Amino acid sequence: MSVTIKEIADIAGVSRGTVDRVLNNRGNVNPETENRVKEIAQRMGYRPNRAARALATRKNPIKLGFVVPAEGNSFFDDVIKGLNKQAMKLVDYGVSIEIRTIKGFDVEKQLDIIEELINLPINGLIITPIDDEVISKKLKELSENGIPVITTNSDISNANRLCYVGSDYYKGGATAAGLMKYLIKDNGKVGIITGSLKMLGHRLRVDGFIDQIKKSKINVDIVGIKECNDDNFQSYEVAKSMLTQNPDIEALFIAAGGTEGICEAVKHLELGGKLKIICFDLIPSVKKFMKMGLVDFTISQDPEYQGWKPVELLYDYLVNEVQPQKEHYYTKTEINIAENI
Amino acid sequence: MSVTIKEIADIAGVSRGTVDRVLNNRGNVNPETENRVKEIAQRMGYRPNRAARALATRKNPIKLGFVVPAEGNSFFDDVIKGLNKQAMKLVDYGVSIEIRTIKGFDVEKQLDIIEELINLPINGLIITPIDDEVISKKLKELSENGIPVITTNSDISNANRLCYVGSDYYKGGATAAGLMKYLIKDNGKVGIITGSLKMLGHRLRVDGFIDQIKKSKINVDIVGIKECNDDNFQSYEVAKSMLTQNPDIEALFIAAGGTEGICEAVKHLELGGKLKIICFDLIPSVKKFMKMGLVDFTISQDPEYQGWKPVELLYDYLVNEVQPQKEHYYTKTEINIAENI
């Protein structure tokens, strides 16, 4: 069996309380004793027992905040599913999670929610932040006040967050390029429709796609890069005009949301099956179009992971003083076709 | 906070020991008391605290056996990696795992290893069983003696195992068919090379492929189904003769091992890049050929999951009396190209 605090205490000739103080840096201990205990613990390879620690700390439970723009965005359904799985595993460890789903990207709204959570209070925060200076300032403030923050799904700079969990957007775009070569002829025409070039993730996907195309053996004629703001009505219009103006487009690369609108335009123009499509995420509407043969490939980035992993990391950081090993926890970049979903 | 045994004991007017006896069916308790306690626990929504249970049962630790034909098969490296991740999480719960890797499919050898593990003794067994009646009889015997068994990677019938964790082989084949339509022309010629038609998994992949091809819009001319017994020297010869006899083959579907030998044959015949290839697993040699452009797609089936999931299930069964929810825990069927690995 493994080493316990009691064993260390016996060998060091001190009480368990003192060993606990040393090992958890609680202060108030003679430097000499401290060194001796540390040395012994080190030598014996002490590792705290997590089950015991969880039990003992049950009197001051841990509350985590979780803020995502999930309203009206079915992508987040699976994120929340993953979150709940992890939450179930941690109930016995005294962990509870306050979930706040918001609609869209209103900075004031997000700020209010953060404020509300702080006042509960919470011990840590997981958030899909809006990329805005006000938010990054707020998150930095949290960290400074001892409330660690992990970003999920999208990241933000200058916020001093512990780490980021989410897609490797650039790789997602590169993967789309890797698949595109099977869909079009050499020198074939491709249209790109993305959400917003103001969004870092959307830009990275387009960059990854274009860079990888350049590296590959086939030539692609990109006829245009249009934005649809993840809106199905806008995407419908954008796709319709793009396809009308360029009737010889062989494939579309949809780098963000709006697939449903685009597919409706494709149906309207009677290009279904002929025009090839690569898009993102495995949400119900995309599944439907894939089964219908309108969408060839959809690339997904493990939404469940984006829910459970940050919880695991934040708990380990708070209770077991485990620093995240990496700054970026990237999800797998998964390729889906009708046959493997 | 949640309900505890103590609370139930107080309400029922009995000791915690008695509540424990009732809730864990240890017997020796007055039927009347039993009903009362059960009713109260039910009504209050009692759920045992796992951290506490883990701590309390630490005096009788749990030892699990893990038997896989990993020697000389790098596929299992990731299975064992996943296993170790879960093992790390469970050390504090008093769980240790005895790993036995064996080479190939020698029934006597596997039987000996099982016997050795029983004598340690172990509390549960995870195994990639050889599909042989002697083995299934042995595994059934284990279950009857209170040592639950979970199969991983490949299954066996009439063995009374708790459940199976591993690939959906049929779906893997169907997925290959879904990809094939992007690689060949209508009515294109395809060769199939599998491991052994005696292996259920290998047969299922071929079946899945053929069935799905029939369902799809394109026609495929399958020029032959050959076995290579997962051996690279055999697969080299098989591929060479198949490709020489059918110089107009457009693509190969490799349903099991032997990809390295086949790729060497393709290089030898100077068909690299021209001939399309779909294979299985994301082992180092396949990665290499994918980067070289010899392999187009490889389908992998989450080897890490095949390592960690059975451990989680078996532990929960043994300590928390949680029956597996399903008979088959299938892995994701993942599509890989050079860009997303």
Add this chain to the structure above:
DNA sequence: CTGAAAGCGCTTACAG
């Protein structure tokens, strides 16, 4: 700066 004691929620002998 340090120790002794109590407690987290459960299980396990032991005594009756």
Add this chain to the structure above:
DNA sequence: CTGAAAGCGCTTACAG
């Protein structure tokens, strides 16, 4: 058939 006590490995006041 049942209860009282001890213990799993840790943390937390409290007293000095």
